[in-house]
Amino acid sequence: xxxxxxxxxxxxxxxxxxxxxxxxxxxxxxxxxxxxxxxxxxxxxxxxxxxxxxxxxxxxxxxxxxxxxxxxxxxxxxxxxxxxxxxxxxxxxxxxxxxxxxxxxxxxxxxxxxxxxxxxxxxxxxxxxxxxxxxxxxxxxxxxxxxxxxxxxxxxxxxxxxxxxxxxxxxxxxxxxxxxxxxxxxxxxxxxxxxxxxxxxxxxxxxxxxxxxxxxxxxxxxxxxxxxxxxxxxxxxxxxxxxxxxxxxxxxxxxxxxxxxxxx
Amino acid sequence: xxxxxxxxxxxxxxxxxxxxxxxxxxxxxxxxxxxxxxxxxxxxxxxxxxxxxxxxxxxxxxxxxxxxxxxxxxxxxxxxxxxxxxxxxxxxxxxxxxxxxxxxxxxxxxxxxxxxxxxxxxxxxxxxxxxxxxxxxxxxxxxxxxxxxxxxxxxxxxxxxxxxxxxxxxxxxxxxxxxxxxxxxxxxxxxxxxxxxxxxxxxxxxxxxxxxxxxxxxxxxxxxxxxxxxxxxxxxxxxxxxxxxxxxxxxxxxxxxxxxxxxx
Amino acid sequence: xxxxxxxxxxxxxxxxxxxxxxxxxxxxxxxxxxxxxxxxxxxxxxxxxxxxxxxxxxxxxxxxxxxxxxxxxxxxxxxxxxxxxxxxxxxxxxxxxxxxxxxxxxxxxxxxxxxxxxxxxxxxxxxxxxxxxxxxxxxxxxxxxxxxxxxxxxxxxxxxxxxxxxxxxxxxxxxxxxxxxxxxxxxxxxxxxxxxxxxxxxxxxxxxxxxxxxxxxxxxxxxxxxxxxxxxxxxxxxxxxxxxxxxxxxxxxxxxxxxxxxxx
Numbered sequence: 001x002x003x004x005x006x007x008x009x010x011x012x013x014x015x016x017x018x019x020x021x022x023x024x025x026x027x028x029x030x031x032x033x034x035x036x037x038x039x040x041x042x043x044x045x046x047x048x049x050x051x052x053x054x055x056x057x058x059x060x061x062x063x064x065x066x067x068x069x070x071x072x073x074x075x076x077x078x079x080x081x082x083x084x085x086x087x088x089x090x091x092x093x094x095x096x097x098x099x100x101x102x103x104x105x106x107x108x109x110x111x112x113x114x115x116x117x118x119x120x121x122x123x124x125x126x127x128x129x130x131x132x133x134x135x136x137x138x139x140x141x142x143x144x145x146x147x148x149x150x151x152x153x154x155x156x157x158x159x160x161x162x163x164x165x166x167x168x169x170x171x172x173x174x175x176x177x178x179x180x181x182x183x184x185x186x187x188x189x190x191x192x193x194x195x196x197x198x199x200x201x202x203x204x205x206x207x208x209x210x211x212x213x214x215x216x217x218x219x220x221x222x223x224x225x226x227x228x229x230x231x232x233x234x235x236x237x238x239x240x241x242x243x244x245x246x247x248x249x250x251x252x253x254x255x256x257x258x259x260x261x262x263x264x
Numbered sequence: 265x266x267x268x269x270x271x272x273x274x275x276x277x278x279x280x281x282x283x284x285x286x287x288x289x290x291x292x293x294x295x296x297x298x299x300x301x302x303x304x305x306x307x308x309x310x311x312x313x314x315x316x317x318x319x320x321x322x323x324x325x326x327x328x329x330x331x332x333x334x335x336x337x338x339x340x341x342x343x344x345x346x347x348x349x350x351x352x353x354x355x356x357x358x359x360x361x362x363x364x365x366x367x368x369x370x371x372x373x374x375x376x377x378x379x380x381x382x383x384x385x386x387x388x389x390x391x392x393x394x395x396x397x398x399x400x401x402x403x404x405x406x407x408x409x410x411x412x413x414x415x416x417x418x419x420x421x422x423x424x425x426x427x428x429x430x431x432x433x434x435x436x437x438x439x440x441x442x443x444x445x446x447x448x449x450x451x452x453x454x455x456x457x458x459x460x461x462x463x464x465x466x467x468x469x470x471x472x473x474x475x476x477x478x479x480x481x482x483x484x485x486x487x488x489x490x491x492x493x494x495x496x497x498x499x500x501x502x503x504x505x506x507x508x509x510x511x512x513x514x515x516x517x518x519x520x521x522x523x524x525x526x527x528x
Numbered sequence: 529x530x531x532x533x534x535x536x537x538x539x540x541x542x543x544x545x546x547x548x549x550x551x552x553x554x555x556x557x558x559x560x561x562x563x564x565x566x567x568x569x570x571x572x573x574x575x576x577x578x579x580x581x582x583x584x585x586x587x588x589x590x591x592x593x594x595x596x597x598x599x600x601x602x603x604x605x606x607x608x609x610x611x612x613x614x615x616x617x618x619x620x621x622x623x624x625x626x627x628x629x630x631x632x633x634x635x636x637x638x639x640x641x642x643x644x645x646x647x648x649x650x651x652x653x654x655x656x657x658x659x660x661x662x663x664x665x666x667x668x669x670x671x672x673x674x675x676x677x678x679x680x681x682x683x684x685x686x687x688x689x690x691x692x693x694x695x696x697x698x699x700x701x702x703x704x705x706x707x708x709x710x711x712x713x714x715x716x717x718x719x720x721x722x723x724x725x726x727x728x729x730x731x732x733x734x735x736x737x738x739x740x741x742x743x744x745x746x747x748x749x750x751x752x753x754x755x756x757x758x759x760x761x762x763x764x765x766x767x768x769x770x771x772x773x774x775x776x777x778x779x780x781x782x783x784x785x786x787x788x789x790x791x792x
Contacts, residue, residue: 002531002560003266007548013446014303015313017320020271021497023300024324031326032266036551037301037565039542044447045507049543056545060552060659062559073507076482126482128497131324182541183572218604218654233549233656243573243601267530277710278567279577281584284535285761287564288588295590296530301565308711309771337771340746390746392761395588 003032004142005061009054009069010130011042018128022070022135025120029139038067045073047097048163048254052179052187054091055101056234063088068138069098076126080155081133083141083148084111090141090148092134097161112152164255166194173260175237177207180254184245188258190237199264205229206259207239208252219243267296268406269325273318273333274394275306282392286332286399289384293403302331309337311361312427312518316443316451318355319365320498327352332402333362340390344419345397347405347412348375354405354412356398361425376416428519430458437524439501441471444518448509452522454501463528469493470523471503472516483507531560532670533589537582537597538658539570546656550598550663553648557667566595573601575625576691576782580707580715582619583629584762591616596658596666597626604654608683609661611669611676612639618669618676620662625689640680692783694722701788703765705735708782712773716786718765727792733757734787735767736780747771 006026012018019040026033038057042050050071058067072079072094080095086106093099095113103109114137124132140146166175166189175190186207195203195215205212212229219242222228227246232238239246239258247253270290276282283304290297302321306314314335322331336343336358344359350370357363359377367373378401388396404410428440430453439454450471459467459479469476476493483506486492491510496502503510503522511517534554540546547568554561566585570578578599586595600607600622608623614634621627623641631637642665652660668674694703694717703718714735723731723743733740740757747770750756755774760766767774767786775781 005555005559007551009545009548011446013305014301015305015307015317016443016445017273017302017317018445018497020273020300020302020317020321021324023271023302024321024326024329027269027298027300027329028324028326031269031298034555034559035300036548036555036563037542038545038548038551041541041543043543044509053543053545053548057548057552060549060556062552062556065552065555074484077484125495125497127494127502131497179544181544181546220602220605230655231653233653233659238655245572275710277569278565279569279571279581280707280709281537281566281581282709282761284537284564284566284581284585285588287535287566288585288590288593291533291562291564291593292588292590295533295562299564338748341748389761390758391766395761 003034004030005034005036005065006138006142007036007038007057007061007065007067009038009042009050009067010040011044011046011050011071012040014040018130021131025131025135026139029136029145030143033139033142042071045071047071048161049179051098051101054098055105058089058102059087059106061089066090066092066138066142068134069093070130070134071098072096072129075129081114081129082111082155083114083137083152084109085148092138095155095159097159100161100163111155111158112148113155114151115153118151164189166190171261173262175258175260177252177254177256177258180247184241184247185232186239186246186250186252186256187232187234188237188239190258190260192231192235195237195260195262196264200262202263204261205239208250208256210250212239267298268294269298269300269329270402270406271300271302271321271325271329271331273302273306273314273331274304275308275310275314275335276304278304282394285395289395289399290403293400293409294407297403297406306335309335311335312425313443315362315365318362319369322353322366323351323370325353330354330356330402330406332398333357334394334398335362336360336393339393345378345393346375346419347378347401347416348373349412356402359419359423361423364425364427375419375422376412377419378415379417382415428453430454435525437526439522439524441516441518441520441522444511448505448511449496450503450510450514450516450520451496451498452501452503454522454524456495456499459501459524459526460528464526466527468525469503472514472520474514476503531562532558533562533564533593534666534670535564535566535585535589535593535595537566537570537578537595538568539572539574539578539599540568542568546658549659553659553663554667557664557673558671561667561670570599573599575599576689577707579626579629582626583633586617586630587615587634589617594618594620594666594670596662597621598658598662599626600624600657603657609642609657610639610683611642611665611680612637613676620666623683623687625687628689628691639683639686640676641683642679643681646679692717694718699789701790703786703788705780705782705784705786708775712769712775713760714767714774714778714780714784715760715762716765716767718786718788720759720763723765723788723790724792728790730791732789733767736778736784738778740767
């Protein structure tokens, strides 16, 4: 019998031993857990980037997978810690917006608050709830020592971050860059349905002083070093440069405005 | 039956395939090993940082866990390779101080020297004992092909690093920064007992020209961007900035002097 | 029964969730797979560095291991995806030279092209074949749902990269730096047989304006900070600096010319 799958996403890096401390706590409770590193190089305190990353993999894992995500600048304050379920996966994370993209793409989202008395027998520090509460709670759930019901209480209010919605304005779509990936691809909040994809005749994208015409199928549809727009693996509109970095060559960061003009 | 847990900590990074080479050696001997990446982004040759990281997770893992730690600037020289046991965990590492913090926090420490004839059948290089000796030895131990006794001999002298002890001077405690973590938190060698915590009335910390008064419970006890002192998850005195980097804003590095004045 | 071992090497980094998306696809098909991170910090699009890294670990793993390697700047173009076998390990990678060093060091290399209809039921994006094809194919092979024969067709032409061969010229060997590792060691394409090792009396290496005499056994055979040459763990001639970075102190990068003069 294969053990329960538990993924870990943090902004801890791996050079301080913090992630490993969490892994130890989990394996001490559930020795046959299948621990999967999702990533620990999210920029420190960058909830938005972590939330985006989480949505890229949450639902490729089998039902029953437990996803632990710890980017927690409010550790030690009164912020809640959550256990959520969405499309038959279980999520543990602080109540700070980290689950935003997951909740948007999932069916049947429900969320609960971890009770204040839940922590490992050694007690809880004020600076490392990833180890003292979340890893411990994940282990207990995975092992079957607790259920979501037995360790949670109702949540008062889920934090809904304000990360920019697409607007219509003067015949244009006004979107923004919501994630810049390792390759410098600029991922926007514009999705397929926004573009009424099958109906437009011409489409022009303005961003950072540059203009891109039309939507390509693949990076290689333009010459090396040329900019393009396409729908990425996440079905969001993405600005890219073939074998290059759009972030660098267009000088854009997260939050940059992206205008899309469509002629039907 | 779950296989033996083996953690890996190195300064190898992951872009050259060196860590994976060690994983292959282990899995070739003990296919059901549970390999756990503790971290590979320790700065090259930084024994002190690796030793600190190791102590953060060594004892959250279940008894019987085998911790492999390879930061080995003396590879190929006559330095010893060690197998140590502490609090029922097993450690394999070079004899260069890497086990310092573990030995300080553990009960029942004993240490042995790996014999010179222990190496994988392919032979040993002079530059990669992590692969040729330590991973091989870890695999043999984990599989039960060898015992500590069968692969070691007495150690002549354990290297004790000189990483700074807290001193009392002119009514002050003189400590120093012993680790700077990914978030820029400055971890000092001052521990709870040094501060006679329950007894002081006022406490002032001087470091790098700045002054911090009192000890907080959590980062969020001060305003965003403000400095503070607290006991971190490791029970050492830590200088931090709420949602910021103390290392950056105070301009301090490892080795920086930290003065603590207590009025009882 | 231990599950099949599948290693992953990519240039994806770990902060965007891309690697985790692949892991989810695999575990969804073969829940008892033993996933091994080989590394994800290869520089973006650097096929040559990835190919070198792969060769460092491919054959330390047990026979039957499945090595997945995704550095794929041509994703979405008509480039092939490969399944290869070499020395009883299985490799999945784009047809772009990534398997070059593996094929050179392996016995019994054979290679096939993954058919265009192979992709996960969700369909294939044009930007992430690591997830939609390669991880899926790896999972199917590992689980036994497919065989190499059932998912491939003959390959027309294997891409053979032009990464520099050692030449003889004017009584000298002319080689080059083919990899710079994390420590700044300069690994060259000169191998033991080139040097007729047992026969030379004096040997001089010229690189980047510096001259190194003789070949040492270990880094520690010279003083700290001094340059040296030795055969690394891969049996290639390597230029290094004891406890320092040869790349930095000699100012050399990949591709730099290395001249070796031998007197027999």
